[in-house]
Amino acid sequence: MIPFAPMANIGPTKNMLPFLLLLLAYPFSSSAQKEEIKLQNPSFEDFNKIGSPPAGWRDCGFTGETPPDVNPHPEFYVTRPAQNGNTYLGMVTRDNDTWEGVGQRLEKPLQPGKCYAFSIWLCRSDTYRSPTKTTRQVEFFTQPVKVVFWGGNSDCDKAEKLGETAVVSNTDWKKYDLKFKPTRSLQYFFIETYYQTPVLFAYNGNVLVDNASSLVVISCDTNEPVAANDNRPGDRVNTPPAKIPPAPKPVEPAKPEPGKPEPTPPAPGPVTFNETLKGADMQVGQTFQMANLYFPADSATPRPISFKELDKLYDFLVANPKISIEVGGHTNNVPKDAFCDDLSTRRAKSVADYLIKKGISADRIKYKGYGKRNPIADNSTEAGRKKNQRVEIKILKVD
Numbered sequence: 001m002i003p004f005a006p007m008a009n010i011g012p013t014k015n016m017l018p019f020l021l022l023l024l025a026y027p028f029s030s031s032a033q034k035e036e037i038k039l040q041n042p043s044f045e046d047f048n049k050i051g052s053p054p055a056g057w058r059d060c061g062f063t064g065e066t067p068p069d070v071n072p073h074p075e076f077y078v079t080r081p082a083q084n085g086n087t088y089l090g091m092v093t094r095d096n097d098t099w100e101g102v103g104q105r106l107e108k109p110l111q112p113g114k115c116y117a118f119s120i121w122l123c124r125s126d127t128y129r130s131p132t133k134t135t136r137q138v139e140f141f142t143q144p145v146k147v148v149f150w151g152g153n154s155d156c157d158k159a160e161k162l163g164e165t166a167v168v169s170n171t172d173w174k175k176y177d178l179k180f181k182p183t184r185s186l187q188y189f190f191i192e193t194y195y196q197t198p199v200l201f202a203y204n205g206n207v208l209v210d211n212a213s214s215l216v217v218i219s220c221d222t223n224e225p226v227a228a229n230d231n232r233p234g235d236r237v238n239t240p241p242a243k244i245p246p247a248p249k250p251v252e253p254a255k256p257e258p259g260k261p262e263p264t265p266p267a268p269g270p271v272t273f274n275e276t277l278k279g280a281d282m283q284v285g286q287t288f289q290m291a292n293l294y295f296p297a298d299s300a301t302p303r304p305i306s307f308k309e310l311d312k313l314y315d316f317l318v319a320n321p322k323i324s325i326e327v328g329g330h331t332n333n334v335p336k337d338a339f340c341d342d343l344s345t346r347r348a349k350s351v352a353d354y355l356i357k358k359g360i361s362a363d364r365i366k367y368k369g370y371g372k373r374n375p376i377a378d379n380s381t382e383a384g385r386k387k388n389q390r391v392e393i394k395i396l397k398v399d
Contacts (some may be wrong), residue, residue: 034216034217035216035217036214036215036216036217037106037107037108037110037116037214037215038107038214039056039104039106039189039212039214039215040055040056040057040104041054041055041056041057042211042212042213042214043082043084043085043087043088043210043211043212044057044070044085044087044088044089044209044210044212045085045086045087046070046087047070047087048070048071048072048073048087049069049070049073050066050069050073050075050076051066051067051069052067052069052070053067053068053069053070053089053102054070054087054089056104057089057102057103057104058102058103058104058155058156059100059101059102060100060101060102060103060155060156060190060192061098061099061100061101062098062099065094065098065100067100068089068090068091068092068100068101068102069089069090070087070088070089070090071087071088071089071090071125071208072087072088073090076090076125076127076128076129076130077125077127077128077129078090078125078127078128078208079127080123080125080173080208082210083121083123083173083210083211084121084210084211085210085211088208088209088210088211089102089208089209089210090125090128090206090207090208090209091192091193091206091207091209092128092130092141092193092204092205092206092207093141093143093145093193093194093195093202093203093204093205093206094132094133094134094141094202094204095132095134095139095201095202095203095204096132096133096134096202097202098202099145099192099193099194099195100192100193101156101190101191101192101193102190102191102192103150103152103155103156103188103189103190103191104188104189105155105187105188106186106187106188106189106215109185109186109187110151110180110182110185110186110187110189110215111182111185112182112183112184112185113181113182113183114181114182114217114220115179115180115181115217115218115219115220116179116180116181116182116215116216116217116218117177117178117179117213117215117216117218118149118177118178118179118180118212118213118214118215118216119175119176119177119178119212119213120147120175120176120178120191120209120210120211120212120213121173121174121175121176121209121210121211121212122147122165122168122170122173122174122176122207122208122209122210123168123170123171123172123173123174123207123208124142124144124145124168124169124170124171124205124206124207124208125142125171125206125208126142126171127140127142128140128141128142128206129141130204132204139204140204141204141205141206142204142205142206143196143203143204143205143206144167144168144169144196144205145167145168145193145194145195145196145205145206145207146164146165146166146167146168146193146194146195146196146197146207147164147165147168147176147191147192147193147194147207147209148161148163148164148165148191148192148193148194149161149162149163149164149178149180149189149190149191150162150189150190150191150192151180151182151186151188151189151190152186152187152188152190153185153186153187153188154188155188156188156190157188157190158190159184159186160182160183160184160186162180162182163178163179163180164194165178167196168207173210179218180215181220189215191209193205193206193207198333198375198378198379198380199375201376277316279316279319279320279322279323279398282320282323282395282398283395283398284395284396284397284398285394285395286394286395287328287392287393287394287395288392288393289390289391289392289393290309290310290313290351290390290391290392290393291309292305292306292308292309293306293309293310293351293390293391294306295347298343300343300346300347300349300350301350302350302351302354310351310354310355311358313351313355313393314354314355314358314359314360317355317360317364318359318360322397322398322399323364323395323397323398324363324364324365324366324395324396324397325364325365325366325393325394325395325396326365326366326367326368326393326394326396327348327349327351327352327365327366327367327368327391327392327393328344328348328367328368328369328370328391328392328393328394329343329344329345329346329347329348329367329368329369329370329391330344330370330371330372330374330375330388330389330390330391330392331343331344331371331372331388331389332372332375332379332384332385332386332388332389333372333375333379333385333388334379334385335372337371337372340371340372341369341371342369343369344369344370344371345367345368345369346369347369347391348367348368348369348391349367351367351391352365352366352367364397366396372388375388376388376390
């Protein structure tokens with residue numbers, strides 16, 4: 001307890017010095033200690049390595065695909081200096097519709113209703129080479145992508161989307177500031193890369209990730225940027241650009257081991273169905289679109305004008321009895337997901353039913369609704385939405 005002298009005994013200023021020193025010995029906190037959740041290895045430090053995420057982070061990518069990498073690494077032609085420490089995380093999207101992500105268990109869960117400030121440094125490497133399964137050659141993964149943040153309650157669980165950045169096109173390190181407000185308790189934190197949306201087709205892209213902050217509790221009334229709308233220029237670090245090495249020579253496809261069959265080449269792209277198509281020219285996986293197949297709005301019953309087109313498909317199957325197909329229904333992105341899935345499935349089924357009723361064996365026909373998952377045009381335009389509202393036929397078997 002601080003002793004207080006009677007007022008009458010307080011003398012000149014010099015006699016107050018012991019009293020002031022006693023006050024300084026008992027400091028009073030002016031503000032409460034900030035509440036935060038610290039990440040394990042937020043700077044992604046580790047040995048420079050291929051196909052393994054940095055210590056403290058778990059691979060959350062696709063089964064059968066390689067995990068993210070610790071960069072810089074000469075194998076990928078990624079030589080940019082780290083924003084913090086010595087290494088950073090490198091993640092890619094691929095042209096086979098897969099992408100990479102990492103996650104970890106938090107020291108304590110994110111709480112519903114609380115707001116959290118978070119920052120992370122990102123950039124794009126203008127050189128990032130890697131083999132692809134699509135072409136079986138070394139390609140450059142240089143297209144810009146964005147970063148999406150998720151919360152969950154088990155490893156790699158994407159229970160709730162917390163937010164996303166703008167597309168990361170900058171090739172110098174840039175700080176991205178975000179704010180999260182979970183709606184439930186979330187014990188795991190997950191970072192993944194994803195394509196620029198809307199996605200017209202999957203592509204090879206990359207993002208470099210470094211120096212993540214803690215998740216700091218803040219007032220929900222602040223003007224901090226919201227995660228899903230972070231389009232500010234942000235802070236930049238003028239790190240020297242990477243030296244671009246000469247492009248690698250194409251890698252010859254790996255030869256199969258003796259006794260093993262040659263790998264099946266990728267199927268050619270979709271074509272429009274017409275009477276000139278021949279079964280002998282078809283390959284498994286080949287798709288073609290029904291150009292003159294129409295449905296009323298929100299209906300799965302083909303318009304009468306469509307029967308001529310369906311009869312052409314029937315004649316094709318009669319002439320090629322060894323071919324089996326899948327009828328795929330697709331929609332634009334305007335309705336909700338569940339509605340799109342249901343409508344596309346019913347439309348695909350109606351085409352399959354028509355062919356079966358005319359005499360094609362049901363064993364040769366499958367149907368599937370893809371909803372809005374596989375657009376082929378820009379959904380922001382009317383013309384693009386019409387193109388996405390379609391039926392495609394895929395060759396499943398040719399003999």
